[in-house]
Structures are given as structure tokens and as C-alpha cells.
Amino acid sequence: MSNCDMCLGDTNDMSARASFRCPDSAPRDLRKKSKRFIVANGTPFIFSAVELPETRHLVRLVLIRTLVERDIDYVTESVNAEKWGYDRRDIERCWRYEPDGCFVAEIDNIPIGHVFSICYGKIGWIGLLRVDPEHRRRRIGRDLMRVTLNYQQGAGAEAIRLVARDEAVPLYLSLGFREEFEVIRFSRQIRRADSVNVDKQAWISQMRQKDIEDLAKFDCKYFGASRVCVLRSLYKDEPRLCFLAREGTRLLGYVMARRIRDAYYAGPWVCENPERAEDLLCACIGAVSEETELRLDMGSLNENGTGLMRKLGFHVMGTTISMVWGERKHGGNSAGIYGIGGREKG
Numbered sequence: 001m002s003n004c005d006m007c008l009g010d011t012n013d014m015s016a017r018a019s020f021r022c023p024d025s026a027p028r029d030l031r032k033k034s035k036r037f038i039v040a041n042g043t044p045f046i047f048s049a050v051e052l053p054e055t056r057h058l059v060r061l062v063l064i065r066t067l068v069e070r071d072i073d074y075v076t077e078s079v080n081a082e083k084w085g086y087d088r089r090d091i092e093r094c095w096r097y098e099p100d101g102c103f104v105a106e107i108d109n110i111p112i113g114h115v116f117s118i119c120y121g122k123i124g125w126i127g128l129l130r131v132d133p134e135h136r137r138r139r140i141g142r143d144l145m146r147v148t149l150n151y152q153q154g155a156g157a158e159a160i161r162l163v164a165r166d167e168a169v170p171l172y173l174s175l176g177f178r179e180e181f182e183v184i185r186f187s188r189q190i191r192r193a194d195s196v197n198v199d200k201q202a203w204i205s206q207m208r209q210k211d212i213e214d215l216a217k218f219d220c221k222y223f224g225a226s227r228v229c230v231l232r233s234l235y236k237d238e239p240r241l242c243f244l245a246r247e248g249t250r251l252l253g254y255v256m257a258r259r260i261r262d263a264y265y266a267g268p269w270v271c272e273n274p275e276r277a278e279d280l281l282c283a284c285i286g287a288v289s290e291e292t293e294l295r296l297d298m299g300s301l302n303e304n305g306t307g308l309m310r311k312l313g314f315h316v317m318g319t320t321i322s323m324v325w326g327e328r329k330h331g332g333n334s335a336g337i338y339g340i341g342g343r344e345k346g
Contacts, residue, residue, distance in 0.1 A: 062140055064147050067095060067102035067114060074104075074111045078130050080261070085295075086344075087261040093233055094118075094128065094344050101155070103147055105131065105140050115144040117152055118345055120225035122327075124157030127344030129168070145175055149325065159224075160325040163297070163343040169321055177323040182300040183340065186314040190264075190285055190294050203276060204283050207235060207242035207254065215244070218251045222270050223346070224332030230345060231268075234258060243283045245276040255280040255339070263293040269339030274304040277338050281312065296339040305338040 067075070072095060076088045095102050098118040105113035113131035117124060126148055131141045152160050163183050164172050173179075207215070212235060216228035234256045235242050241257035241264075253271025257264055266284055271277035285294060296314075298305050299322060320343065340346060 062105055062107055062112070062138075062143070064103050064105050064143055066100060067104045067116075068099075069095075071104050071111055071114070075114050075128070078114060078132070079128060082130060084128075085261045085263065085265075089237070090260060090344075091128075093237070097229060097233070097345065101148070101151055103144055103151075105135075105144055107135075113140050113144055115148050116344060117148045118230075119152055119155040119157050120223075120227050120346075121156060122158045123223075123225040123346075124152035124155065124160040125346040126152070126160060126162040127342075129162075141171060142175070145171070149175065158327040159329070161346060162323055163340075164321045164323050166321070169323070172323050172325075175325070177325045180322040180324055181334075183297050183320045183322050183343075184300055184306065184309075185295060185297050185317040185319065186309045187263075187293055187295045187317045188312065188314040190288050190290070190292050192289065192291060203245050203247060203252070204279050205244050205246065207239065207244050207256075209235065209239075211244060214251060215254055218254070219268065219270055220332075222333045222336040223268075227341070227346070230341060231256070234268075234341070241284055241287050243280050243287075245271060245280050252276045253280055253336075255284050256341075257284045257288070257294075260295075263295050264288055265342070266294055266296040267339035268337070268341040269296065270337055272336055274308055277305070278308055278312070281308075281338075297343060298339055299334050299337060301334045302336075302338060304335075308338070 069092075072088060072092050075095075076086070076091050079086045079091065094116050101117040101119060103115050104111045112135045114128060115126065115130075116128040117126045119125075126145070129141060129144060131144070149160060160177075162172065162177070164177075169179070212228065212232050216226050216231055219231065220226050238256070238258040242255070244254045245252040252273065253269075253276050255266060255269040255271075257266040259265075266281065269277070269281065271280060288294065295317070297320075298309065300306065300319075
């Protein structure tokens, strides 16, 4: 069955819509909760009938399908409308981590919403959920989340995490997520005079490609799962902004930064002690070497980190909420996470 065979146009025929039923191959909890489920090319898609305000006598079907490369421009425009600070490269990178875990909602072949996800073994992460304003409050965001949750469970995730803005918290609570802690967005203007000579700090060194495997093992102790694919990708994009802290041959921490749409972003930033964490961030600031803004997101549970932000002159831009669905036991050690990799991927 192709997408064009799904009868996605206008219809007033309720019996025709009722002929779509949840297939036996669909995940069990979706079979219980929804009859709005169809299959195309062997992949489950969810659809719902919505009444659009400009055509009150007509009903449109909303199809949720896997996101493909041609959707990246739409997603980039969508997140820029919210001023989330991503450029096209960020969106494409996030999609390439796990293309099968990213979904688009569309009406009549026009995209109207999206969500991204990545599975790190037992830990899943969901981000970039957005529905166009004119289509909100019609359960489209909820259906996007339900498809993504089922994908993550099928991929083996037992704890599924996300970072939520205040207005989205009620939706996530209704889907079974629980609040964990605040995530604080910090920002600071960087001046050229902030440069740091890392050669004078014996414990700080420029990251190299061959360090990634050992780095991923170190990171797993704190994040709770391996995210080696993400670390490789971030290093490939901005190797000059990636640093390690070592004591002899023992790895103490690392930081990775990158340019985003209108600033630089530091994260992931993971370290076992605050002194070396400070050295890492200072090395990163020095490597930026231009007048710009540096942002990062830090969990409120890291008291050493929040104190360090005050010391280095960062200010609070805003807060979001870390939330989890499922098992909490795969949480890693948040005390060593000074900066998450990003709200979209953890």
C-alpha cells in the first residue's frame, strides 16, 4: 500500500473511515487505546479525523509517518518560528542519528507537525515536538508522542526522557511522564579577551578522533547509556571546540561545543570534579575566538555546576523540566553532567 492509496483527502463517509482498523501487528497498548491506526509499506502509521475551522463541514485525515530528508526544510522553518535556535545542520544531524525514530504529521500531504527521538539502548530520548499553531488542540501532538513512545519501546528503551517547556508539561504528564528536576539555560557573552592557552594547562588537551571510544565509555557512567554515535557526530562537526581533561592517562572529563543558529552551544559537558570542569569550559570559551554568545543547559541537581556558572559570569535565560517515562533506574550520575548535549537529544 502506498501513501497515495490511503484516501487522505476530504471525506464525509463515516463508514469509509471506520473501515480503517488497528492491525494485529500494531503495538499492544496502541491496539487497546486507538482504532485510528493504519499500515503502509509495513510500517505502522496513526491517523485521526479532525474538523478544520475554515471548513467546518469537511473532515481531514491526519497521517503520521516517518520523517524523511525532504521534511528537514519544513522542520527547520518550524523550530525557527519558535526561536529555538537551531539551524538546518542541527536538524539534519539530529535526524541522521535515528531516521526511523523521527515522525511527521501531515494533512493532504502538507506537514503540520513533527517529533524527533533517539534510542540509546535502555534509554530513549524525545525532542523537537511541535505542531503548527493553526492545528493545535486537536490531539495531534499527543498522537505524535504515542507513535514515538511505541517506537522507543520497540527499540528497547525502558526509560524515556525529554526536556519540557512549562506549557507542554500537562501533555507529558497525561502520557505517563513524571517530573524529575529543573534544567536551567545559562548564557554569557564571550569577548576576544577571554582566550585561554590550553597548552599551558597540562591536564587539558584537544580531543582527537581516536579518543571517542574511551570517551563514550566514560560518558556512559554519567549519562546512563552509550551515546557514541552522537559524540562522533559532534566531534566531526566542530573538532576545534572539543576538549578532554586527564590526570596522567586517566580521563577526568570532556566538553564539546558547536555553533548553533545565533550563538554557540556547549554540551555535552561531563566531568568528575568542578575544578577540571571549569578548566574545560574555559578552554572551550577560548577556542571560540569571536565576539558571540555561549549557551548551555544544566540540571539543577548539579550544585557545583550552578555555582560555577555564577563564578564565570553566566546568567539564567530560563528553565525547563526534565521528565521521564518508565524506569528511573537508568539515570546515570547527574552530579557529573555540567551540560546536556541538547534538549533534542539529551
